[in-house]
Amino acid sequence: MSDKRRATRPLWAVYGEKTLEWVIRVAGVSAIIFVVAIFFFVFREAAPMLVNKDFSLKEFLFSPEWYPTSMSNVRYGTLALTVGTFSVTILAMVIAVPFGLGGAIFISEFCGHKTKETLKIVIELLAAIPSVVWGFIGLTVMSKIIMKVTGAPVGVNMLNGAIILALMSVPIIVSIGEDALKAVPDSYREAGLALGATQWQLVYRVLLPAAKNGLLAAVLLGVGRAVGETMAVLMATGHAVHIPEGILDSVRTLTANIAAELGEAPAGSPHYRVLFMTGVLLFSITFVVNLTADLVVRGIRKKG
Amino acid sequence: MSSSTTPALPPVLPPVEAIPPEMRFVETDLVRTKLKRQKIAKAVFGTMSVAMILPLLLIIGYLVERAWPSLSLEFLIDVPRAGMKEGGIWPALIGTIYLVFISLAVSAPIGIMAAIYLNEYAKDNWFNRIINLAVINLAGVPSIVHALFGLGAFVYAANLGYSIISASLTLAIMTLPVIIASTREALASVPMSFREACWNVGATRWQTIKAIVLPNSISGILTGVILQVSRAAGETAPIMFTGVVFYKAVERGTLLPYYLNEQCMALSMHLYTLSTQVPDVKESLPFATAVVLLASVLMVNASAIALRVYLRSRKKW
Numbered sequence: 103m104s105d106k107r108r109a110t111r112p113l114w115a116v117y118g119e120k121t122l123e124w125v126i127r128v129a130g131v132s133a134i135i136f137v138v139a140i141f142f143f144v145f146r147e148a149a150p151m152l153v154n155k156d157f158s159l160k161e162f163l164f165s166p167e168w169y170p171t172s173m174s175n176v177r178y179g180t181l182a183l184t185v186g187t188f189s190v191t192i193l194a195m196v197i198a199v200p201f202g203l204g205g206a207i208f209i210s211e212f213c214g215h216k217t218k219e220t221l222k223i224v225i226e227l228l229a230a231i232p233s234v235v236w237g238f239i240g241l242t243v244m245s246k247i248i249m250k251v252t253g254a255p256v257g258v259n260m261l262n263g264a265i266i267l268a269l270m271s272v273p274i275i276v277s278i279g280e281d282a283l284k285a286v287p288d289s290y291r292e293a294g295l296a297l298g299a300t301q302w303q304l305v306y307r308v309l310l311p312a313a314k315n316g317l318l319a320a321v322l323l324g325v326g327r328a329v330g331e332t333m334a335v336l337m338a339t340g341h342a343v344h345i346p347e348g349i350l351d352s353v354r355t356l357t358a359n360i361a362a363e364l365g366e367a368p369a370g371s372p373h374y375r376v377l378f379m380t381g382v383l384l385f386s387i388t389f390v391v392n393l394t395a396d397l398v399v400r401g402i403r404k405k406g
Numbered sequence: 407m408s409s410s411t412t413p414a415l416p417p418v419l420p421p422v423e424a425i426p427p428e429m430r431f432v433e434t435d436l437v438r439t440k441l442k443r444q445k446i447a448k449a450v451f452g453t454m455s456v457a458m459i460l461p462l463l464l465i466i467g468y469l470v471e472r473a474w475p476s477l478s479l480e481f482l483i484d485v486p487r488a489g490m491k492e493g494g495i496w497p498a499l500i501g502t503i504y505l506v507f508i509s510l511a512v513s514a515p516i517g518i519m520a521a522i523y524l525n526e527y528a529k530d531n532w533f534n535r536i537i538n539l540a541v542i543n544l545a546g547v548p549s550i551v552h553a554l555f556g557l558g559a560f561v562y563a564a565n566l567g568y569s570i571i572s573a574s575l576t577l578a579i580m581t582l583p584v585i586i587a588s589t590r591e592a593l594a595s596v597p598m599s600f601r602e603a604c605w606n607v608g609a610t611r612w613q614t615i616k617a618i619v620l621p622n623s624i625s626g627i628l629t630g631v632i633l634q635v636s637r638a639a640g641e642t643a644p645i646m647f648t649g650v651v652f653y654k655a656v657e658r659g660t661l662l663p664y665y666l667n668e669q670c671m672a673l674s675m676h677l678y679t680l681s682t683q684v685p686d687v688k689e690s691l692p693f694a695t696a697v698v699l700l701a702s703v704l705m706v707n708a709s710a711i712a713l714r715v716y717l718r719s720r721k722k723w
Contacts, residue, residue: 119612123527129516130523133540133586136579140547143558204454212448213455223711224459230633230707231700232640233549234674238681238696242472243465272458300440302447323546330548332643333674337682357550357643364553364647369562381554385547392546396539 141385148378156372162379168343170363170373178376180383185345186353187387190260190335191328193349194267198328199321201268202275206320209276210283211305222277229273233333240266240338254350256340261349263339267331271324278323282316283309315398322395330388332357356384466700473693481694485658486676490684495695497656500663501570501670505645506638508574508666509581514631516578517585524586525593526615545583549643552580556648569667573649580644581634588630592623625717632710636703642674650675652683673699 151157156176165179209221244265245257252261286309294304310317340352341362354362360377367374422430484494524541528534556576566572596619604614620627650672656663664670677699680692 119610123612126519126523126527129519130528130537132516132520133537133544133583136582137540137544137547139559140544140551140555140579143563144551144554147554147558147562201454201458204451205458208448208451208455212451221455221459226711227704227707228459228462230636230640230703232642232674232703234640234642234677235696235700238677238692239465239469241681242693243468269458269462276458300444302444303440305447326546330546330550332548332550333678337678357548360550360554361643361646364557378554378558381551385551388546388548388551389543392543393539396542 141382144378144381144385148375148382151372151375151379154372154375157376162376163383166345168359170367170376176372178372178379180356180359180380182343182345183354183356183359183380184383186260186339186343187329187355187357189346190263190267190339190353190355191325193260193264194271194328195321195325197264198268198271198275198324202272202320202324203279203317205272205276206279206283206317207305207309210280211301211309222280225273225276228269229277231270233270233331234337236266236270236334237337240334244338248350252350256352258338258340259350259352260339260346263335263353263355264349266334266338267328270331270334271327274327275320275324278320279313279317282313282320285316286312319395319398322391322398326388326391326395329391330357330384332361336361356380360384469693469697469700473690473697476688476690476694477697482698483658485656486653490653490680491687492691495673495676495698496658497654497663498671498673498676498695499698500656500661501650501654502639502673504570504664504670505574505577505650505672506635508570509577509638510631510634512575513578513582513585513634517582518589518627520582521586521589521593522615522619525590526611526619541583541586544579545587547580549580549641552576552644553647555579556644561648567667568651568669569649570664570670571649571666573645573670573672576644576648577638577641580641581638584637585630585634588633589623589627592626592630593619595626596622625713629710629714629717632706632713636706636710639706640674640699640703642672642678645672646675646678652679673702 152159157178161177161179163184164181165177166182166185167177167179168182169175169177205221205225209218209225213221240262241258244262247257248254248259248262249257290308290312291304294308299307335355336358339355339358341354341358342352343354343359344351346353360380363373364377367377481494482499483496485496487493520541524534524537528537553576556572556579560566560572560575561568564572566575600618600622601614604618605611609617649669651669652671652675654669654671656671673695677692677695680687680695
């Protein structure tokens with residue numbers, strides 16, 4: 103074949119393509135860069151605190167006394183905040199998990215095609231409501247309802263925060279739980295139906311065991327969202343830094359604490375640095391939760 | 407050609423009465439229980455689905471009702487007055503638009519390219535599994551940690567100061583993982599055979615992406631990006647320490663009131679401020695702000711969903 107007949111591309115196109123592919127590769131790695139950068143920059147602001155004489159890691163993790171601006175005796179214990187975060191999260195999950203999984207089962211197995219599509223769209227819209235609007239709902243609507251129903255003197259408390267968080271995490275649990283149920287092969291359903299099982303027997307005996315991991319991952323991602331949620335709990339849980347004694351106590355979470363105090367802490371002060379340290383703690387907690395969720399999901403993929 | 411013999415029709419079943427009772431299918435107690443349980447289960451799960459949606463609709467209705475006295479065009483284009491106790495939300499509205507567009511201008515190209523890499527170039531090896539893990543973890547980082555990162559990295563380390571640009575970059579990193587995920591899904595929905603056909607006529611990888619993969623998935627990619635508009639507009643925590651302030655004086659109705667190195671107001675932050683920091687604010691004002699924020703977010707989302715449904719119905723494969 104002569105050179106004239108061979109299709110050639112101009113040099114700039116060849117090199118342009120090579121460059122572009124490199125840019126794409128760099129962008130591909132960006133997620134790793136950003137995760138590392140987030141840890142690095144947050145830790146960099148927090149690190150000087152580790153050598154501060156008033157700070158001990160043991161006190162930071164296990165003492166409930168949080169007096170970061172005290173003149174005479176500063177104490178940086180975050181136990182009350184950690185307990186606050188987990189108690190609100192657990193209460194939220196107690197409310198959200200049955201509803202979320204029930205909704206997922208209904209959407210995936212019990213309703214017709216039209217209802218299914220409608221419900222999925224509504225759930226997607228619910229997931230889009232901004233957290234500050236949820237916080238506002240907690241502050242104005244939910245607090246009044248709680249005061250009326252329970253007779254509590256203050257409406258912004260742990261129960262309020264938990265209900266708001268539950269409403270926020272239900273859409274996530276529903277949509278991921280529904281995916282997990284959808285991932286169960288139809289042959290399982292057909293085999294069950296052929297044996298004369300009702301839909302409920304099918305769900306209870308076949309689908310729940312088969313989709314167990316996916317549903318667990320859905321719950322874990324709901325937990326991840328609840329732990330990391332800031333504005334809603336800031337506005338809905340009240341502001342007392344103490345270990346809660348009942349569900350009508352007001353609490354403060356790790357996230358809300360940072361949001362509430364960072365504005366008042368002068369840059370570079372011990373208070374400011376200890377708030378970044380809280381950020382490192384929070385990052386670590388959600389990292390573990392998300393990693394576990396991912397490993398659980400991967401578990402199903404390998405089996406399936 | 408060969409007139410095939412039609413298969414004999416199955417014999418018509420005799421009427422039920424003709425079958426002797428001991429040979430009929432009888433509804434035993436077991437069957438009755440199982441059907442009853444089926445009914446109960448369906449009712450319970452149905453109620454649960456309604457129970458998570460209905461209260462919300464009522465709440466939204468309540469918000470609109472309380473907001474009604476303040477809702478008007480004037481409310482949108484007026485500036486806050488009398489120490490934010492009265493007036494409108496113009497500076498916050500424009501600030502939010504600034505933040506959303508700048509952050510998406512940064513995160514959309516990076517996110518789309520990252521997704522192209524992960525879906526079209528990456529092989530299934532340990533390195534790319536780590537990238538996947540990083541994307542998942544980035545999506546799970548709490549918004550307040552993003553705020554700390556933005557403060558440490560953009561405001562101080564990069565010396566951008568408390569500014570629109572710092573806040574937008576922080577938002578960009580927050581929306582990045584979701585854009586990567588949605589774009590990947592759109593790319594993965596293009597059948598492999600399309601790519602193979604293109605490779606077979608001698609196209610390079612990038613030519614295939616440009617000519618086949620992107621045109622066939624652009625609608626899905628766009629929907630994913632649009633959905634992030636609403637997410638970026640609603641976020642508060644990441645921007646409240648990186649460049650958004652309680653109040654900034656702005657002329658009424660000016661279209662471009664901010665420079666990029668200035669601080670700005672934002673709708674989400676404005677709602678937080680009005681409902682927690684301003685004493686004696688006019689009753690309906692925070693409600694109206696909440697309704698405007700909610701309505702804009704839901705409208706953007708609904709249009710993205712409508713676009714997706716429309717495009718899915720036109721899909722040829």
